[in-house]
Amino acid sequence: MPRAERERQMIQIAGEVFAERGYAAASMDDIAERVGVSKPMLYEYFRSKEGLLIACIEKARTELREATEQAVAGAPSAEEALRRGLREFFAFVRERRRAWSLLRHEVSLAGTSAWDEIEATRRQQTGLIAKLLADFLLDRSPTRVEADAEFIVGACERLAIWCEQHEEVTPERATAAAMDLLWNGLSGRAQ
Amino acid sequence: MPRAERERQMIQIAGEVFAERGYAAASMDDIAERVGVSKPMLYEYFRSKEGLLIACIEKARTELREATEQAVAGAPSAEEALRRGLREFFAFVRERRRAWSLLRHEVSLAGTSAWDEIEATRRQQTGLIAKLLADFLLDRSPTRVEADAEFIVGACERLAIWCEQHEEVTPERATAAAMDLLWNGLSGRAQ
DNA sequence: AGTTCATCTTACTGTGAGTAGGTTTCCCCT
DNA sequence: AGGGGAAACCTACTCACAGTAAGATGAACT
Numbered sequence: 448m449p450r451a452e453r454e455r456q457m458i459q460i461a462g463e464v465f466a467e468r469g470y471a472a473a474s475m476d477d478i479a480e481r482v483g484v485s486k487p488m489l490y491e492y493f494r495s496k497e498g499l500l501i502a503c504i505e506k507a508r509t510e511l512r513e514a515t516e517q518a519v520a521g522a523p524s525a526e527e528a529l530r531r532g533l534r535e536f537f538a539f540v541r542e543r544r545r546a547w548s549l550l551r552h553e554v555s556l557a558g559t560s561a562w563d564e565i566e567a568t569r570r571q572q573t574g575l576i577a578k579l580l581a582d583f584l585l586d587r588s589p590t591r592v593e594a595d596a597e598f599i600v601g602a603c604e605r606l607a608i609w610c611e612q613h614e615e616v617t618p619e620r621a622t623a624a625a626m627d628l629l630w631n632g633l634s635g636r637a638q
Numbered sequence: 639m640p641r642a643e644r645e646r647q648m649i650q651i652a653g654e655v656f657a658e659r660g661y662a663a664a665s666m667d668d669i670a671e672r673v674g675v676s677k678p679m680l681y682e683y684f685r686s687k688e689g690l691l692i693a694c695i696e697k698a699r700t701e702l703r704e705a706t707e708q709a710v711a712g713a714p715s716a717e718e719a720l721r722r723g724l725r726e727f728f729a730f731v732r733e734r735r736r737a738w739s740l741l742r743h744e745v746s747l748a749g750t751s752a753w754d755e756i757e758a759t760r761r762q763q764t765g766l767i768a769k770l771l772a773d774f775l776l777d778r779s780p781t782r783v784e785a786d787a788e789f790i791v792g793a794c795e796r797l798a799i800w801c802e803q804h805e806e807v808t809p810e811r812a813t814a815a816a817m818d819l820l821w822n823g824l825s826g827r828a829q
Numbered sequence: 830a831g832t833t834c835a836t837c838t839t840a841c842t843g844t845g846a847g848t849a850g851g852t853t854t855c856c857c858c859t
Numbered sequence: 860a861g862g863g864g865a866a867a868c869c870t871a872c873t874c875a876c877a878g879t880a881a882g883a884t885g886a887a888c889t
Contacts, residue, residue: 449836453836474875485839486838487837487878488837490877490878491837496876496878497751501752501755505755508759519766534809534810536794537813541809544802555752564691568698579719579723598793598816601799605789606728609785609788610728617732622721625724625728626724628789639867666846667844681847686847687845
């Protein structure tokens with residue numbers, strides 16, 4: 448079998464295995480067997496287990512980029528571009544579950560109880576925020592409140608990680624930026 | 639040494655090692671040596687490597703919960719509670735770097751090139767969004783635009799993960815919710 | 830026919846998670 | 860006092876799996 452085709456086949460199957468079992472639990476022997484090839488071939492093509500994972504991630508990333516860029520192209524306004532981009536993103540996540548799961552770094556802990564542990568931390572935060580929101584939002588439907596809380600936790604988590612590389616952004620400035628973006632969005636729905 | 643104290647000591651040191659080297663690269667032999675104890679002791683106390691990680695995460699989570707709950711308690715309004723909570727969160731992340739890094743599931747891939755790969759995917763998304771924002775925001779300072787983009791990407795990523803457990807939330811509804819929260823927040827700063 | 834180059838294999842090494850089974854130390858109870 | 864027992868601790872292993880050395884097969888061109 449020619450190199451290019453083998454490579455595609457390996458990435459395809461490895462992607463499935465990583466997504467199913469998680470990175471740590473997936474074994475190279477297992478992947479090799481499913482591909483119908485011996486283990487050194489995988490190493491010949493991808494140098495290491497991590498190299499194989501990276502190839503899978505790269506493929507998923509390319510797909511996501513192409514999908515979102517195409518969706519945004521030709522939008523009449525920035526608002527519409529943002530809307531179309533978001534719509535494409537959420538659709539991608541739903542329809543291409545496997546590719547998406549490779550793009551969350553949970554790959555490596557997926558399916559483990561340590562993952563549950565980390566999720567529990569987020570539930571703790573979303574719970575706290577959901578309680579705050581429920582106190583003053585007009586739309587008290589639990590689903591909406593939950594979604595908003597998840598949204599806020601995700602946003603702040605990411606912003607916090609970004610702050611790590613920007614020493615000059617103090618907690619105060621980060622808070623101000625977050626509150627500004629959030630509050631103006633929320634205030635219209637305040638009681 | 640009594641059990642409780644040993645346990646604290648082990649969690650303390652394991653936390654440092656996991657945060658420094660990443661979960662996968664940290665070895666139980668290494669941790670045992672640093673603690674000044676033999677490996678079976680770690681297994682006696684925590685059952686497995688993952689069990690040890692979980693104990694570390696639990697400790698970090700407790701600290702984060704206590705910090706944020708305390709900050710929020712006694713706030714005069716929901717807005718103020720949210721503000722105080724966020725401030726405490728961003729401060730925690732800055733001051734207690736190690737604890738925080740255990741709460742991002744990157745632990746397991748930390749320091750690897752697969753992690754870079756996943757971060758590159760986010761940069762791709764933030765880049766796309768930053769371009770959109772720069773086109774219509776009044777405040778064009780790159781730092782602010784970047785922070786906003788990170789905020790949005792994090793929010794949507796989290797919301798997408800939440801959607802996985804809520805089949806009834808279609809991409810359209812997710813988009814509408816995200817746009818609502820975001821847009822009303824952004825519109826005040828539109829040109 | 831023989832050389833070359835790519836694809837592919839079998840059979841190994843090394844590292845690190847996890848364990849079997851024993852030793853010391855100290856306290857408590859008769 | 861001294862024996863019983865449990866808690867803290869150790870040495871010395873097994874085993875799974877990432878990674879590799881060395882060569883087999885076979886098509887394509889001299």
